[in-house]
Amino acid sequence: MALFGISISMWLVGVIGLSLYIVLYVISITIYGKKPGRNPFVLPSLLVKKPERTADDVINNQSARDSVLRQNFTGSRIPERLDAIVIGSGIGGLTAATLLARARKRVLVLEQHDVIGGCCHTFVDKGYEFDVGIHYIGEMRPGSFVRCLADQLTDGKLMWQPLDVDFDRVIVGCVDGGGKNRSVLVTGDRKEFAKRLAQEWPDDAAGIEAFFSLLDRLKRGSKLYWGLKLLPLPLARLLIKSGLCGLFSAYFRYLHISLKQYLDQHISSESLKSTLAYCFGDYGTPPGETSVVLHALLLNHFLRQGGFYPIGGPSEISFCSVPVIEKAGGRALVRAPVSSMVCNETTGRAVGVTVQRSDGEYTVLAPLIISDAGLINTAKLLPQTALEKSRIPEP
Template identity: 45%
Template sequence: MLSLTSFALVALFFMQLLGLYFYVQYFCGWGSIFREDCVYPPNPLVTDKRTRGKVLRKGFSKIKVPPNLDALVIGSGVGGLSVAAVLAKAGKKVLVLEQHDQAGGSCHTFQERGYEFDVGIHYVGQMHEGGMFRVIMDQLTDGQLQWNRLANHYDSISIGHRVYRLYAGKKEFPDALKMQFPGEEEAIDKFMFLMKKVARHVALLGTLKILPEALMRQLLRSRLLHWISPVFRMSESSHQDIMDGLTRNKDLQAVFSYLFYGVPPNDSSFMINALLIHHYKRGAWYPRGGSSEIAFHMIPLIQRAGGQVLVRAPVSRILLDNGRATGVAVQRSEGEVCVYAPVIISDAGIFNTYERLLPAEIKTIPEVHSLLSSLQYGMGCFLVFVGLKGSSDELGLKSTNLWIYEENDLNCLMGKFSSMSCEEMCEQLPLMFITFPSAKDPTYSQRHPGRSCMTLLTMAPFEWFSRWKGQQPRHRGEEYEEMKMKLAQGMLGRAIEEFPQLADKVDYMEAATPVTNEYYLRAPEGSMYGAEQNCSRYQSDIINKMRAQTAVPGLYLTGQDVFSSGLAGAVHGGLICACAVLNRILYLDIILLKKRLKSRIRQRKSM
């Protein structure tokens, strides 16, 4: 047994070592896989389809599988590519397998009749120079991914006949709200204070997924963590409860809840809503060249370390040997092809992984059963892709997004929506999102001259289209086509009410239902945002349980279900997974790199 004095000396020694580590990392970055010299000036945009296809559409065959793999990733969504890129930067040889014919998951794009449409990335926040997320994305793409900043007025929110506008900027954001909500200055300041506190303390929630689960469980039971930071309480509190404590103004409450993902404010976490709004407070950005640029610039990092990203490789099951994950079976027309690796990572989502890829008995493991029973499928999406004759400039299209709500009580609105039939939805649209990707990307008019595009989005229960589950696209029959296009026409009509100059400019239209998203993205019941983002998911004990490590040795999870939804949530899911695989707290290296970069930015601006 160590005496108290000896223990203090040992503790002091380790603190000195830790201090030395931080000193070396801060000033030099030695030993880190995240470094300044990993980022290079961006090359010209690659538009040649064959060149892009060699990166994004490399088809699977057994001969293309690299030998002596270090890890294998199921799914090439951003969560899968992120963890693969980080492991590749650490010198690991990684194979990523994608069931679709193009890598990227919700970041892929498709082209029809000369138009290009993104599938899931509409705009991204926190891409300002020196920002944490910008630093991460630069590291994962060698700095080759370029971002175009949207107009300062990045979002409009229509509630009934009233329209509210959000402006980017630390000061501009709250000041614009105060101009539009006179008398609510105190409530706005309080919300901004809470939002900032959530953003500063959210990293503590990450520790629940990175540090040992048993230790975190004991700290949660003692309520010590809740005493240390309010973020744990705010993650467990419903958004509506905190809004009710700030203001009775229903329009202002709706504005602070406007980024819908299928969960009403009375069942969503205040922390998540606050983070979403904070994400865009400094501005909104869109990838130059379209969202497929994200995968296009991540994949070379994986290839450089000897890995590959192969498409048309649907994984049918995860292979186990004495209870340990050792490989996967890829379904081919000639039969299964087995591929082996010491580490298997699933970006297929928690439900697909446990319910489709693993043997049924795995779900009976108490910790797995407990976790799955506390989660539910997220709401599906219905998207309409509209091709427009004329450039964005010619049509007067702006980069500002429009969110439309029929009324300001979003709990009532979501309740009404969830009980509606598809036919009723066609007649009365309670909520919708309108965006113009071609107006956000200055290269769109160069790549597709004389054309522009609009995307419409609303939520849609899977049950509306469930009878066509599993059927091939374009083979679902006339009833399906009529049903989806009737809803699409209703949404288009509502959009033209807002933008009447487009009435005679529609040249192409297609719609994607929850079964479309399930087919192409393997999103269970079309839930593009992963497991439901409700309050129960963000209880501290569930956050602690939903980590990258699984009950199956050798198997890890990545992506949206590990952390939260959206591009940022999926990327952080990939980083958390890489921390688990490498047994290293990579966030320390990122934080120190960010500090070095910000210091240099300040020096440059002061010159």
């Protein structure tokens, strides 16, 4: 009965909120006319002053790069009066740290490896540089949200090279029988890609159209998901659990449908299913264990503008981010394996970390602890009492 009451009130809140939005929208159109909104990501307040740089300005000198990316942990290098500690220096940790640094917070990034960057790090062997993860990123055209974010994080220093319009080629062996291999070039123009697929698999033309229409609906629907991130967590949860979000956004309706389930239902050719799922390696879970929504997010990411590569290689991401952290008084230190988190016994809140090194154990305290080490790894760092208080399942 109580749940029914909550559900009804949530619907009411939703209906009132929506009505209010419609009224405000109508008033704004009446006053200002129906103009396309200004792109907030090109507002002067958000633009970082980009230095004039070309590919020739990338610093290739290894010792200059090491002096930024391989600063060993020592007790004397820990900044005083820290505002935050970030465990792990992957793109997630660096993003958190640089955003805080841009808000003038003093952050210490602790990385267990001997180089900063996580999956963005590179290594040199016999004079050649190899990347370990990132080989392209989408939506980096100037003026896009992602590009604006990347510029903020790197002080506008990171440069991007667009890849060829046809940025991938999918070759599928003769899974359909008949001994025919299939080969399709993937292009950053989604309409052209859909056309190529329909030419290669004419019998599945309807399924291909349905798939691309779903991509569009999920893209539109994902705006609600990002919008919910601005709300307090309990309110966002309530909106999702009440079913209101599913009512307005396909994103929430398809969340629990796996990519495999969706493809089995709408596509008959096995080689086409493989082609549509080809990039599952980018996020690492097989189609049977991946939500079709996650896959659509990735395809939408690349099928709008194609792929971009950081000029100078993926380690440029961390090489341009660390100085932003340092400018605010922070540090990014390597060979700093965090062995446990220090938690307040009463609240369970993390208040520090312990770094275990061969020369001893260091405890570093800060009001905010952020972990980029992954959920399971992070759970392993928590004391049992804190783990029980958190919503993380025991590792």
